[in-house]
Amino acid sequence: MRSTAPTFSPLYRQIKDFLIASLERGEWGPGDAIPSEGELAQRFNVSQGTVRKAIDEMAAENMLVRRQGKGTFVSTHSDPRSFYRFLRLLPDDGVAVPSVSKPFFCEKIPASPEVARELGLRLGDPVIHVKRLLSFAGQTVVFDQLYLVGDLFNELTLEALRAGERSLYSLFESDFGVRMISAEERLRAVAADAESAGHLGVDVGAPLLLVERTAYTYGNKPVEWRRGLYCTAHHYYRNDLG
Amino acid sequence: MRSTAPTFSPLYRQIKDFLIASLERGEWGPGDAIPSEGELAQRFNVSQGTVRKAIDEMAAENMLVRRQGKGTFVSTHSDPRSFYRFLRLLPDDGVAVPSVSKPFFCEKIPASPEVARELGLRLGDPVIHVKRLLSFAGQTVVFDQLYLVGDLFNELTLEALRAGERSLYSLFESDFGVRMISAEERLRAVAADAESAGHLGVDVGAPLLLVERTAYTYGNKPVEWRRGLYCTAHHYYRNDLG
DNA sequence: GAGTGGTCTAGACCACATG
DNA sequence: ATGTGGTCTAGACCACTCT
Numbered sequence: 001m002r003s004t005a006p007t008f009s010p011l012y013r014q015i016k017d018f019l020i021a022s023l024e025r026g027e028w029g030p031g032d033a034i035p036s037e038g039e040l041a042q043r044f045n046v047s048q049g050t051v052r053k054a055i056d057e058m059a060a061e062n063m064l065v066r067r068q069g070k071g072t073f074v075s076t077h078s079d080p081r082s083f084y085r086f087l088r089l090l091p092d093d094g095v096a097v098p099s100v101s102k103p104f105f106c107e108k109i110p111a112s113p114e115v116a117r118e119l120g121l122r123l124g125d126p127v128i129h130v131k132r133l134l135s136f137a138g139q140t141v142v143f144d145q146l147y148l149v150g151d152l153f154n155e156l157t158l159e160a161l162r163a164g165e166r167s168l169y170s171l172f173e174s175d176f177g178v179r180m181i182s183a184e185e186r187l188r189a190v191a192a193d194a195e196s197a198g199h200l201g202v203d204v205g206a207p208l209l210l211v212e213r214t215a216y217t218y219g220n221k222p223v224e225w226r227r228g229l230y231c232t233a234h235h236y237y238r239n240d241l242g
Numbered sequence: 243m244r245s246t247a248p249t250f251s252p253l254y255r256q257i258k259d260f261l262i263a264s265l266e267r268g269e270w271g272p273g274d275a276i277p278s279e280g281e282l283a284q285r286f287n288v289s290q291g292t293v294r295k296a297i298d299e300m301a302a303e304n305m306l307v308r309r310q311g312k313g314t315f316v317s318t319h320s321d322p323r324s325f326y327r328f329l330r331l332l333p334d335d336g337v338a339v340p341s342v343s344k345p346f347f348c349e350k351i352p353a354s355p356e357v358a359r360e361l362g363l364r365l366g367d368p369v370i371h372v373k374r375l376l377s378f379a380g381q382t383v384v385f386d387q388l389y390l391v392g393d394l395f396n397e398l399t400l401e402a403l404r405a406g407e408r409s410l411y412s413l414f415e416s417d418f419g420v421r422m423i424s425a426e427e428r429l430r431a432v433a434a435d436a437e438s439a440g441h442l443g444v445d446v447g448a449p450l451l452l453v454e455r456t457a458y459t460y461g462n463k464p465v466e467w468r469r470g471l472y473c474t475a476h477h478y479y480r481n482d483l484g
Numbered sequence: 485g486a487g488t489g490g491t492c493t494a495g496a497c498c499a500c501a502t503g
Numbered sequence: 504a505t506g507t508g509g510t511c512t513a514g515a516c517c518a519c520t521c522t
Contacts, residue, residue: 021364060302061484062484071313081439085483086483088481088483106357118356182483182484183482184480184481184483184484185479185480185481185482185483186478186479186480186481187429187451187479187480187481188451188474188478188479189431189432189449189450189451189452189472190431190449190474191448191449192255205447206433207431207432207450208421208431208449209429209430209431209451210431212343230431231431232429232431232432234423235373236429236430237428237429237430238427238429239330239426239427239481240424240425240426240427240428241327241328241330241424241425241426241455242287242303242304242346242424
């Protein structure tokens with residue numbers, strides 16, 4: 001790891017970058033343990049403290065999860081305690097409830113100007129358009145429209161989406177090897193149009209929370225753009241300003 | 243340090259707690275430099291690395307700001323680069339613009355059930371009720387109603403609120419010694435009522451973004467509850483899911 | 485040059501999980 | 504008993520800022 005050439009990034013950051021690249025290559029799958037700090041230190045010829053600092057940063061960014069006595073593990077969307085953190089909607093009483101996803105539309109289309117811009121594609125590049133509803137306790141609360149980079153989700157079908165009880169991101173991770181690491185959301189209040197009103201069981205013109213999300217995988221590469229309409233009559237979007 | 247159970251907290255955490263208590267006591271004011279890592283290490287009879295870890299955590303929580311070569315400083319809401327991070331509203335083009343706050347109402351009232359619950363007060367305890375408008379580029383975009391713990395903001399008047407160009411939190415910090423450290427927000431889409439519609443220049447029933455915020459000072463003590471109505475016709479609420 | 489935070493090392497010991 | 508992450512030390516040197 002020590003390089004003779006003049007380099008401007010500290011050792012622990014080079015190690016972090018190497019580990020991220022390894023994750024990207026799929027060297028260790030979601031839920032797997034990565035090598036111990038001691039072993040990595042030997043492998044890179046650095047002290048354990050240096051490896052530790054690299055892993056600390058990655059854990060802070062939710063790419064890895066440390067568990068004392070057991071090891072360090074690759075985060076996974078299947079594990080609620082580590083990677084189930086993108087849905088911020090809670091019922092009024094604040095008590096989280098399992099959600100049920102009901103996809104009902106899936107089609108490959110050419111990217112519109114808006115979608116192309118948000119996903120960093122060229123106009124007309126293939127994207128997968130998905131529509132789904134989300135329910136809490138039997139009540140439909142969210143109408144989502146997803147646009148996925150076509151090259152990465154080539155064989156995605158409605159049947160595949162409907163299989164299993166997993167979250168979408170968990171499915172993307174296990175079936176397509178695409179892991180969502182971070183996302184940026186833009187929120188607005190809008191009036192319900194006819195389609196949304198029908199899906200959510202509200203009147204046309206009723207206020208809905210519009211949530212537009214761009215989701216990124218390793219290297220801040222955008223892979224999903226999503227437009228969700230949330231009915232906030234009995235639920236709210238929670239945000240912690242840390 | 244703890245008494246409920248024989249659970250021991252690590253050294254660096256005890257040091258962190260001590261530093262937080264010092265900040266709470268006002269030992270170092272906002273913007274001041276705290277003692278250097280070396281000096282603190284001597285003072286506590288620990289190694290510099292242990293002090294460092296305590297400060298690292300506090301910097302990650304935005305209580306302190308490190309500046310290489312200069313020192314470590316107490317965060318302040320007056321400094322845009324460190325503590326001006328609670329307003330998440332941006333114009334559609336994404337380019338931040340300075341905001342102008344126009345308070346127009348300030349009155350001491352007894353806490354309603356809702357306010358008492360959110361602020362951890364008893365029903366009827368004194369709170370300060372403030373109303374203000376926020377503008378971007380001459381356009382009124384936010385109608386805020388604040389409820390402040392009365393004991394901490396005893397002499398707050400409309401004149402004081404109007405003095406200066408500072409943000410409210412900057413004023414609270416310098417004039418009342420109350421520093422907002424973290425906050426929790428709950429967002430909903432609602433229809434504009436008559437008062438809000440008038441202030442924001444929209445029709446009654448137009449969709450508005452309702453943002454309810456509880457803000458906390460040191461020790462997670464709630465000191466402000468706020469209900470804001472955002473007109474999101476040309477602005478959006480930005481949220482990063484890290 | 486003096487003082488600060490930032491990186492890195494080598495080694496010790498503690499706390500937790502598992503066989 | 505062994506292996507893992509978590510804490511702590513003492514000291515070295517680097518990078519940045521100011522005088």
